[in-house]
Amino acid sequence: MIFRQLNKTACKTYLAGSEATKEVILVDPVLPQVNEYVSLLKSEGLKLTHVLDTHTHADHVSGAGALINLTGAVYVMHQNSPVRCVSFRVPDGFDCHLSDIPVTVMHTPGHTKDSMCLIFPDRMLTGDTLFLDDGGAGRTDLPGGDPGEHWESLQRIMRLPDHLMVYPAHEYRGREPSTLGEQKKRNPNLQPRTKEAYIKWLIDMKLGPAEWMNAVLKANYACTHDPKAVHIPADTPTCEIKGTISQEIAEQQVPTIAAAEVRRRLETNQLDDTVILDVREPAELKGELRAIQGALNIPVGQVAQRLNELEKFREKEIITICRSGARAQTAAAILLKAGFRKVFNMSGGMAAFRQAEKKPL
Numbered sequence: 001m002i003f004r005q006l007n008k009t010a011c012k013t014y015l016a017g018s019e020a021t022k023e024v025i026l027v028d029p030v031l032p033q034v035n036e037y038v039s040l041l042k043s044e045g046l047k048l049t050h051v052l053d054t055h056t057h058a059d060h061v062s063g064a065g066a067l068i069n070l071t072g073a074v075y076v077m078h079q080n081s082p083v084r085c086v087s088f089r090v091p092d093g094f095d096c097h098l099s100d101i102p103v104t105v106m107h108t109p110g111h112t113k114d115s116m117c118l119i120f121p122d123r124m125l126t127g128d129t130l131f132l133d134d135g136g137a138g139r140t141d142l143p144g145g146d147p148g149e150h151w152e153s154l155q156r157i158m159r160l161p162d163h164l165m166v167y168p169a170h171e172y173r174g175r176e177p178s179t180l181g182e183q184k185k186r187n188p189n190l191q192p193r194t195k196e197a198y199i200k201w202l203i204d205m206k207l208g209p210a211e212w213m214n215a216v217l218k219a220n221y222a223c224t225h226d227p228k229a230v231h232i233p234a235d236t237p238t239c240e241i242k243g244t245i246s247q248e249i250a251e252q253q254v255p256t257i258a259a260a261e262v263r264r265r266l267e268t269n270q271l272d273d274t275v276i277l278d279v280r281e282p283a284e285l286k287g288e289l290r291a292i293q294g295a296l297n298i299p300v301g302q303v304a305q306r307l308n309e310l311e312k313f314r315e316k317e318i319i320t321i322c323r324s325g326a327r328a329q330t331a332a333a334i335l336l337k338a339g340f341r342k343v344f345n346m347s348g349g350m351a352a353f354r355q356a357e358k359k360p361l
Contacts, residue, residue: 001101003123006040007033010172011060014125017046018099025050025098026073027118027125028169029063031227037063038070052076054127054169055115056083056220058142058213060232065223078107081114085223090116108157110150111138117157123165129153130183130190131168132175137189140202141301143217147202151195158190203284204326211305252333257319257344259352260359266292274317277310279303279331280350289323289350300327303334310335317342324349 002017002024013033017024024046029037041048048071051064055078065085068075079089090096092107104119108129115138118125128138129150137154140147162181184190193201215230265271276292278285279300285291298306300322310318318340320328325347332345346353 001120002046005167006037010170012167012169012171013037013063014167015040015046016098016101016120018101021047021099023047023049023099025052026067027052028054028057028127029067031061031063031066031225034063034066034070037067041071048073050074050076050088052118053081053083054117054125054129055112056081056144056217057169058112058217058220059170061216061224061227061229062220066225069225078105078114078116080107080109082221083114083223084221092116106156108153109144110140110146110148110153112142113144113146115153119160119164122163123167124160124180125167125169126157127169130157130166130187132166132171132177132183133186134188135168135170135172135175136187138170142213147199148195150189150202151193151198154189158184200323204322204324249330249333249337252336254329254332254336254343254345256325256347259346259348260356262292262319262321262346263353263356274319275310275313277318277320277331278322279320279327280322284323289354292321292350292353295321298331300331303331304338307335307338310340314340315342317344319344319346321346321353322349324351 002015002019004015006013006015007030011028011030013029014027015024016027022045026037026048029051051067051073053062053064064075067073074088075086076088076090077083077086079091081089090105092105094105096103102121106117106119108115108117111128115127115129117127117129130137137150139145140150160180162179162184164180165177166180166183167177212231216232219229276295278291278295278297281299282297285297298309318335320332320343322328325345328345328349332343335343
């Protein structure tokens with residue numbers, strides 16, 4: 001079997017095909033390298049029969065549209081794909097052959113509605129459904145993402161044979177492909193959790209999509225051939241959980257304040273010179289944990305872009321809160337790096353705050 005990863009960047013493009021017939025497919029091609037792919041095919045006497053995208057990409061412009069024009073190959077995506085120029089849409093469980101090599105399509109929504117994995121006899125191309133080791137998996141907070149669907153997709157993957165080698169569509173930190181059996185041990189997204197626990201775990205890490213990623217999605221829906229159609233930041237781990245956080249933010253030390261102490265101050269009217277910043281999504285404020293009266297709501301994914309709204313509170317104490325503390329940690333780190341000096345993360349979040357209400361002061 002011919003099998004090669006072609007890119008030097010974090011976005012991975014796989015060439016797969018038959019040694020006997022020299023017929024090949026390209027999976028997840030990137031637009032800036034299309035000419036290099038075509039040159040490689042010609043120099044090695046390979047016939048490109050199909051181009052596949054494992055999902056609609058949000059971090060780079062796909063090269064599929066340009067490739068089908070240049071080579072006459074068939075463009076394949078899952079049947080739920082919104083991409084306009086797809087010529088062959090496949091359902092879950094679709095069995096096909098790459099010349100003499102069997103390949104099965106597994107629909108794995110969660111990162112996007114059209115995410116799919118390609119299952120070969122000895123390996124699997126997982127797209128953004130599953131990354132390697134602590135890279136976890138693709139974000140579920142982009143348009144079409146759904147943490148519940150992602151959990152269900154991972155349960156299906158968990159039932160696949162351990163010997164399959166895992167090849168994801170992204171690798172940002174030099175991790176090497178390994179077997180699914182190894183990923184079951186090392187990948188945090190594959191650890192045993194109920195669906196409810198998995199959803200809560202992902203929600204606590206939710207950042208909201210970067211605006212430029214929405215523009216990339218639209219460019220890919222339209223099958224653009226222009227590599228400069230949208231501005232894309234240099235090779236950053238944007239599709240990983242927390243991938244849009246800079247290293248400086250990730251490493252920022254954040255002081256905490258106990259939920260019980262926040263409750264005590266509220267009950268004794270000692271928060272006059274304090275701003276409570278709730279960084280959950282607006283819909284969460286109406287859920288079982290509700291919101292603290294008078295809290296300012298800016299979702300964590302918008303904090304960096306809306307710092308001007310917080311400027312008037314620069315000299316005040318700011319307490320960031322979310323459901324259990326993870327998103328509030330990120331928001332507090334962003335504020336501290338921006339020069340806000342008195343910022344605290346309410347440890348345990350609103351879950352801890354509601355528990356504190358049940359105890360006497």
